[in-house]
Amino acid sequence: MTNFDLRDFTPYLLSLAAETSSAGFQTYYKGRYGMLRTEWRVVFHLGRYGPMTAKEICDRARMHKTKVSRAVSALEVKRYLSRREQAKDRRHETLRLTAEGGRVFADLYEEAARYDAELLAQFTDEEHVVLQKCLTKLAGI
């Protein structure tokens, strides 16, 4: 088969869809809290799953350690997160959201759920199931 348009090329469609939807949600974490995407992902993990080390965030969020390191530093400056060395192995630091960080998470978590529901409102439940399945496979997760 060789007669497709750029609009049929899956990586192109994925790029456009990802850009559009990411730009939409960026207005919340960037506009309200001056955060970057990596910072939002770290906040999400700590807020959703509780305190953990940077290494655990790397593994769960599929983020490289340098991304997590910089995001954690930025969040610390913003006072959304605190670190505490673990006594048994001082290479590990437990990261947890501050009270303020918790409020930021709660706000963004709610907006994320709303934003996602809004995006999916244009599809049927069956379409949503197929979309999520396909994206999960394409993302390799």
Place this chain on the structure above:
Amino acid sequence: MTNFDLRDFTPYLLSLAAETSSAGFQTYYKGRYGMLRTEWRVVFHLGRYGPMTAKEICDRARMHKTKVSRAVSALEVKRYLSRREQAKDRRHETLRLTAEGGRVFADLYEEAARYDAELLAQFTDEEHVVLQKCLTKLAGI
């Protein structure tokens, strides 16, 4: 509804899927021809739809004029593209692929079709239809 995981957040899934699939195809246009994504998109348009102005590429490919301008310059340096001023309005230049640019397009077009087919091989035809419909809507095209 507020109990979702990051893996349920559509913009996150889209980002991962887009990154993964784009990185895969990048090996062709970057690895073989040292091109950037914007350059590949310009080559695609000129190869698939024939000579046109930068403005037309902007409109068809939904690319900003500065992106197109830089991509065209880079492609000109690589001798994959030539420009010719239009006599009636010297603000317009008709862009067309050179013979070498045409060969590059033919190669990449074939690889793109193969790559896309490979990505979609893991899905049924019905799933493919739903995926394309959803992505097209999410991309706003």
Place this chain on the structure above:
DNA sequence: TATTGTTATACTCTATAACTATA
């Protein structure tokens, strides 16, 4: 005044290597 296109600049995001500190 409007349109086509270029240049300058900055920001976002990603990737990799080299490094420190601890174990």
Place this chain on the structure above:
DNA sequence: TATAGTTATAGAGTATAACAATA
């Protein structure tokens, strides 16, 4: 030697404003 995390650096991608040339 291996692991957790940091720093430096570069590359890729995007966005915007200011500009020149033409109409």
